[in-house]
Amino acid sequence: MTSPTLTPCTLTAGDLLLRPLVEADEAAVTEAMADAGILRWAAGRVVADAAPADRGRVWLTARLTAWSSGTAAFAITDADGGGFLGYLGLRDIQRVPDQAVAAYWVAPAARGRAVAARALDAAASWAFRPAAEGGLALHRIGLDHALSNEGSCRVATRAGFRVEGTLRESFVDPAGLRHDSHLHARLATDPGGRPRRG
Numbered sequence: 134m135t136s137p138t139l140t141p142c143t144l145t146a147g148d149l150l151l152r153p154l155v156e157a158d159e160a161a162v163t164e165a166m167a168d169a170g171i172l173r174w175a176a177g178r179v180v181a182d183a184a185p186a187d188r189g190r191v192w193l194t195a196r197l198t199a200w201s202s203g204t205a206a207f208a209i210t211d212a213d214g215g216g217f218l219g220y221l222g223l224r225d226i227q228r229v230p231d232q233a234v235a236a237y238w239v240a241p242a243a244r245g246r247a248v249a250a251r252a253l254d255a256a257a258s259w260a261f262r263p264a265a266e267g268g269l270a271l272h273r274i275g276l277d278h279a280l281s282n283e284g285s286c287r288v289a290t291r292a293g294f295r296v297e298g299t300l301r302e303s304f305v306d307p308a309g310l311r312h313d314s315h316l317h318a319r320l321a322t323d324p325g326g327r328p329r330r331g
């Protein structure tokens with residue numbers, strides 16, 4: 134199946150605004166890529182292997198065009214003021230019919246406000262809506278996180294993504310260490326998330 138071309142859009146979640154990433158996000162993304170947690174769990178091997186000064190550009194370049202190849206790539210920002218807080222992505226949209234895979238990270242300075250869970254809940258709710266209501270009409274969104282990444286497990290659970298099992302040695306971090314991962318998923322028919330307010 135060819136990747137669908139998605140129409141870039143914005144979503145709101147309380148005091149958060151999710152909008153397509155733009156080139157002007159590069160400085161904030163570069164700063165975020167200096168965080169050890171983001172680099173280890175969320176940046177991807179190509180970015181981790183790049184020189185530190187190049188990591189933000191490498192990560193961002195791939196996502197500026199992602200909407201045309203099956204990934205909804207959102208910057209999470211403050212609705213009031215527009216400050217950059219993090220990333221929420223739904224990738225592999227329709228690679229398996231009616232499904233997608235979620236990923237997220239939050240810049241260190243923005244943590245502690247349930248930003249990821251609220252953004253994930255909002256993005257899933259949008260993606261499950263029928264196309265006639267501006268959604269993607271998906272049925273299932275999955276995600277996985279290394280077992281030791283307990284914060285990510287809380288985010289997923291708060292956003293209504295139930296644990297479905299353990300994927301053995303499924304994630305290789307940039308240092309080459311293999312980690313077992315939790316598989317989580319939320320269905321269109323599941324109750325929505327209940328993220329705490331930020």
Ligand SMILES: CC(C)(COP(=O)(O)OP(=O)(O)OC[C@H]1O[C@@H](n2cnc3c(N)ncnc32)[C@H](O)[C@@H]1OP(=O)(O)O)[C@@H](O)C(=O)NCCC(=O)NCCS
Nearest residue numbers: 170171174238239244245246247248249278283284285287
């Ligand atoms: C995971 C991450 C996105 C969460 O950021 P956030 O949205 O600011 O999350 P918060 O700090 O508000 O915490 C959310 C929940 O996780 C818990 N949590 C956060 N860090 C934790 C940790 N190190 N250990 C255990 N629980 C943790 C919080 O107590 C909170 O729980 P609650 O909802 O029950 O109150 C952020 O830490 C991050 O970007 N980490 C690096 C990248 C990453 O791991 N991405 C996910 C890859 S699968």
